[in-house]
Amino acid sequence: MDDSSTQSKINLSTALPCPRNVAIFTYQPLDASGSLRLLKVQPDTLDGFLQIELEEITDSTPYHCLSYMWGDQTTRFPIRLNGQAAHVGKNLYNFLKVAKRRFPGEAFWIDSLCINQADDHEKSSQVQRMGSIYRDATDVIIWFG
Structure with a gap:
């Protein structure tokens, strides 16, 4: 496999700018077939960006699932994902701001960030597991925006 099939960058073509030098x-x-990524919203960075920590897990870490409408993806909002620049749509951005206040330090599974959307193999594998991912969650949060 070449690097393009295992590593993917977030599309920044329609994004609001992130700071330089990031x-x-x-x-x-993903290392293991049964693993998945979970995220935690951290306190904002000094420059005011939402800070998200994304981590691969294979154990029974408790987590919330988010079910939400992706909405319009033409305008993207900058975040820091593991300290690096990334962008999310407006609806998810608004949820992450609320999650930072209401669920500090708690883990989430959110498909658009926890699945590498540019890797068809990973996406297919994770989508097949979505029933168990949602079933194993502590709860499912439905977000309309």
């Missing part, structure tokens, strides 16, 4: 987030392939 690397663009690159997904690393």
